[in-house]
Amino acid sequence: MTQAVADPALxxxxxxxxxxxxxxxxxxxxxxxxRALEALLGPLFAGRDGLEIACGTGWWxxxxxxxxxAWLATDLNDETLAIARAKPLPAAVRFARLDAWQLDALGTQxxxxxxAGFWWSHLPRPRLGAWLQQLHxxxxxxxxxxxxxxxxxxxxxxxxxxxxxxGNTWQRRTLDDGSAHEVLKNFPTEAEARAALxxxxxxxxxxxxxxxxxxxxxxR
Numbered sequence: 471m472t473q474a475v476a477d478p479a480l481x482x483x484x485x486x487x488x489x490x491x492x493x494x495x496x497x498x499x500x501x502x503x504x505r506a507l508e509a510l511l512g513p514l515f516a517g518r519d520g521l522e523i524a525c526g527t528g529w530w531x532x533x534x535x536x537x538x539x540a541w542l543a544t545d546l547n548d549e550t551l552a553i554a555r556a557k558p559l560p561a562a563v564r565f566a567r568l569d570a571w572q573l574d575a576l577g578t579q580x581x582x583x584x585x586a587g588f589w590w591s592h593l594p595r596p597r598l599g600a601w602l603q604q605l606h607x608x609x610x611x612x613x614x615x616x617x618x619x620x621x622x623x624x625x626x627x628x629x630x631x632x633x634x635x636x637g638n639t640w641q642r643r644t645l646d647d648g649s650a651h652e653v654l655k656n657f658p659t660e661a662e663a664r665a666a667l668x669x670x671x672x673x674x675x676x677x678x679x680x681x682x683x684x685x686x687x688x689x690r
Contacts, residue, residue, distance in 0.1 A: 518583035545568070663685050
């Protein structure tokens with residue numbers, strides 16, 4: 471059964487982290503990967519009507535939407551959306567406050583593209599398939615979908631603090647305000663990610679860089 475609403479602890483964490491979130495993209499060892507991903511995203515969605523899930527502070531929005539026909543970037547937190555809205559953005563972009571677990575709030579809107587950066591890793595393993603079904607219900611046949619997320623890199627990634635009975639992995643993170651948070655952060659293998667897509671996806675392509683993975687496919 472799909473979770474009805476966003477995890478309140480995760481929501482609170484990202485609201486408090488908003489001012490410091492983009493520091494992660496300034497790490498020197500990640501720059502080559504970031505430039506490669508930024509270059510890959512735009513052509514994937516050229517001329518399409520896209521839905522971005524959990525856009526956060528909007529780091530990826532201008533790259534994914536740069537050639538889109540229309541782009542709806544969504545997030546649950548006002549704190550992150552305020553930062554995203556202040557960025558220079560393509561004219562196609564508009565924003566909406568949306569719980570990613572309640573995509574039916576989009577009503578009759580359908581899209582021929584979807585993107586989520588660093589959202590897959592926050593999906594509990596038992597609920598991943600149901601969430602993907604919810605996403606696919608918002609997409610027309612032939613829609614192009616892309617997910618970007620982290621590979622686990624010892625010495626660069628925050629260490630995994632524990633693993634639960636469902637195989638979910640958790641990290642302990644401390645913010646500038648001194649608050650400590652336990653955050654769900656899964657690191658799927660290529661085989662696990664492909665299996666989760668099921669029959670709704672065709673032409674799936676997995677690209678592994680040094681620090682990140684990119685999964686693209688077409689909604690059947």
